[in-house]
Amino acid sequence: MELKPTESELEILQVIWKLGRCTVRDVHEELIKNKEAGYTTTLKLMQIMADKGLVARDTNAKTHLYTAVISREQAQNSALDKIRDTVFKGSTADLVIQALGQHRASSDEIDAIKKYLQQFESKN
Structure with a gap:
């Protein structure tokens, strides 16, 4: 089963990736720095994420601790696949061309892209 987090779940995952093991309160305090969010909504989303297998919940302590099960790379790949397939x-070429056309890449980014393309061509 492929894990496909929603936009709200991705926001929570970003916090967990940043903090590591954390409580619902830890996640909620990070989320409210950038947007309005209710504590109970954060709690419910994290419970759903645990049920879906996106996060693991350690219930040994009074305060439950959550860790990400899905990696940042897995989430990025899933999101890119969805965008590529639906939009x-x-x-893949149209996605890359559109991304590069909408974002002014830095010289470091362009160098990294060139390096990746060279590696990709040498494999084929």
């Missing part, structure tokens, strides 16, 4: 009709 760009499966075309």
Whole structure:
């Protein structure tokens, strides 16, 4: 089963990736720095995420601790696959061209892209 986090779940995962093991309160305090969010909503989302297998919940202590099960790379791949398939009709080239056309890449980013393409070409 492929794990596909929603946008709200991704926001929570970003916090957990940043903090490591954390409580619902830890996550909630990070989330409210950037947007309005209710504590009970954060709690419910994290419980759903545990049920879906996106996070693991340690219930040994009075305060439950959560850790991410899905890696940042897995979440990025899932999101990119969804965007590529739904918005760009499966075309990786169209996705990359659109991304580069909408964002002014730094010279470091362009160098990294060139290096990746060279590695990709040498494998094929």
